[in-house]
Amino acid sequence: MDSKIENLTQMKNIGKVVAEKLIEVGITSPEELKALGSEQAFVRLQTIDETACLSMLQALEGAVQGIRWHNLPQERKEELKEFLHLRRI
Template sequence: MPNIGKEGSKKLIAAGINTPEELTKIGSKEAFIRIKSIDDTACFSMLQALEGAIRGIRWHHLPEPIKKDLKIFFDSLK
C-alpha cells in the first residue's frame, strides 16, 4: 500500500491491524484512533497517509474535500 513504510507497518501491527484488508475494512479514522492510543506522536500526516493507502494513492494527492474532512476529524480528537 502506498504511504505505509516500515514504521507505519509496525504501528499498524501494534494497533492490531495486520493486513491491508483490515485497514480498508476499519477505515483510516478508526485505524488512526487505534494508533494514537498507543503512539501519542501520531500526527495529521499519519491520518492522511492511512486514507491515501486505503485509496491506493499518495496522501499528497487526496482530494481537498477529503483532506478537510480528515482535518476536522483530527482536530476533534484534541
C-alpha cells in the same frame, strides 16, 4: 492491482515503521486496514503513539484509497483535519 498487495508495506504511504505500529494495534493486513478505515485505524494508533498527526492520518487515508496522500482531494483533506481537530477537543 490491489489483489497483489499482501502486506501493509506494499500499500502506498505505509513504510516499515507505520506498518509495525499498525500490527501492534491489531491491524495486520491491507484488507483489515481498508475494512476499518483511516479514521478508526488512526484512533487505534493514537493509543500507542501520542505523536500521531495529520500527516499520518492522511497517509492512512491514501493507503486505503490506493493513492499517495498528496493526491487526496482537498475536500477529503479538510474532513480529516476536522476529524483530528474534534479528537483533540
